[in-house]
Amino acid sequence: MEILAFGVTADEKPLLEEAFRDGHEVRCVEVFLSEDTAPIAAGYEIVSSSVNADLNGRVLRTLHAGGTRMIAQRSTGFNNIDLDVARRLGMTVSRVSYYSPYSVAEFAWTLAMAVNRRIVRASNRTRDFDFRLNGLLGRDMRGRTAGVLGTGKIGEAFARIAHGFGMNLLGWDVTQNPACLDLGMEYVDKDRLLAESDLISLHVPLLDSTRRIIDSAALKTMKDDAILVNSSRGGLVDTDALVDELRAGRFEGVGLDVYEAEAGVFFLDKSLEAVPDDTLARLITFPNVVVTSHQAYYTHDAVGQIIATTVANVADYLSGRRSENTLSPAA
Template identity: 30%
Template structure:
C-alpha cells in the first residue's frame, strides 16, 4: 500500500512519519496543496490524503480515476470545498476526521472570551507602551453572565461543561437535541430566543451555506444590548460588516472571531509589514473590543496528531475493507 499526503505542514510531518513507520505503509509527504498540477504526483499510489481551505477542483478527481485511485481522505472536518458530483462521477469515496479535539476548540472559545472580558487586548497594548494605569479597562466576570451555546455537537457539549465550570448560566440551541443536554434542561426553543436571552453567544454550528448567516443586522437587533459574540465555528455564520458596525455603535460590547468569512488566502500566511487590503479585517484587528485570531482554535498538538493519523487510519480502512466509520455520504 502506498499513500500520498498533500498540503502537509511541518508540525504534521512527525506524526505522519511515525504512523508510516508503525503501520509499515509508505506515505509520500507533499507540502504543496492538491490541485490539477500536483495530482500528477499521485500516479502509482493507492490513496490520496489532503487538507486545504481552497476548493478542490473537479479535474483532480478525473485524474485520480485515471490513476485508479478511488479514495480521498481529508485531515479535517469540513467538506464544503469538495465537489461531490465530481467524486460520484469518478467513483471516489471521501472520508474526514469528524472529531480531532472538541476540547481544544471549546477551550479556545473560553480563552478568547476571557481575554475580551478582562480587556486584555487593550491592557497588553498599554503595558507595552509602559502605561500601567488600570482605568478604563475594568473587567467583567463570566460567572455573572448567561452564555448561549448555539450548536451542541461534540464541541458545543465540551464548551457547555467548561462554561458551567466557570459558574456561568448556560442555555443552548440545536435542531437536534443531545440527551445529556436535554436532561439538564438547557435547551431553548428557538435560536432567536437564545440570542435574546444571552450575554454571550458562542457559535459551534456548521456552515449553513453562503448567505445563510446566524449573526446579521436583523438578528443583532434582537440581541441584548452589550452582548458578545464568539465564533470558533465557520466564518460564513456571521455577516462580519453587520457585526463590526454593531460593536462600533456599542449595540454589542465585543466579539471574538477565530474564523472570518473572507479568511481564505489570508489566515495562516505571513503578511508582516504589509498593509492589509481587506479594510474590514484591518479595522477589526485594530478595534480593542474585537479579538481576531487566524483560525487556530483547533491548533494543539493533540488535534494535529489526531488529524494526521485518523485520516490515514480511515484511508487504510477504506482500502482494506471497503468501508470506514468516517466515510462521508455523498448523496
C-alpha cells in the same frame, strides 16, 4: 505506497511521518490543495488534504486525471469538497468525523475571556511598560447567560465550562442533548437565545441552512454589550454586517477563530503584503475584537487524533472497507 499530504504545518509534519512510518511513506508539502497546486499530485493514488483545501469539481477532475483515487481530508468539515463530482468520478473521500471536542471548546472560552478581560490590550500595554488599568474593565461570567448555538460534542463541552463558571445556559439545536439538559440548559428558539444571552458561542456545522445564521437581523437582536464567539466556520457570520455593528459601537467583544473569506489568507504569512481584504483589515482594527487563524483544534491531543483517524481511513480504503468517516465510496 507514497501518500501526498497538502497543507502540512511544521508541527504536524513529524507526527504524520511517524504515524505512517510502518505502512507507507508520506510526502508533506506546506501548500494548500487548490486548482493551482493540484497538478503536484500527479501519480499519487492517495492524497491528504487540510481544512482550507479547495476541492471543487475542477480540482477533483485534475486529481483524478493524474491518478488520484482517494482523498483523506484531515478535518471534520467537508463543505469545501464537491462530493457530487467525487462520486461521479468514483473517488473515495474520507474525513475525520471526531476528534477532541475540548480543544475547540476550551479555545472558544479562551477567546471569550480574552475579549472580556481585554487580555490582548493589556499584554500590549505592559510590553511598553504601561501598567494603567484604564479601558481594561471586564465582567464576571457568574450569573450571566451563555447561549450555545449547536449543542453537539463541542457545544456540550463549551456548556460544561459555562456551567463551571456558574452561568445560566440557553441552547439552540435541531435536537436536544440530554447531557446539556442535565446541566440545566433551556432550549429556546434562536431569536430568544440571541436576545437574552450575554455570551453567544457558535458550534453548528456550515450547511446551506446555517450559512450566515448570524446575519444583520441576528446581530441587531443581540444585546449591545454581548460577547460573540465563533470557533466553528467563518461562513456562519455575515462579516460585513458584523463590521457595521462594531462601527456603531455595539458589543462588549467579538472573538473569531474563523473568517468567511479565510481561504488563501489563514495559515499563511501575509505580514509583508498589502491586505486586499478591506473587511478583514477593518475587523482587526477594532479594539474589542480578537481574530486568530483557525487554531482552535490545534492541540497535541486533537491533531494526534486527526492523524490517527487519517491513517485508519487510508487503511480502510486499501482494504475496501467503509466507515463513518467515508463520505464518498469508490465505485
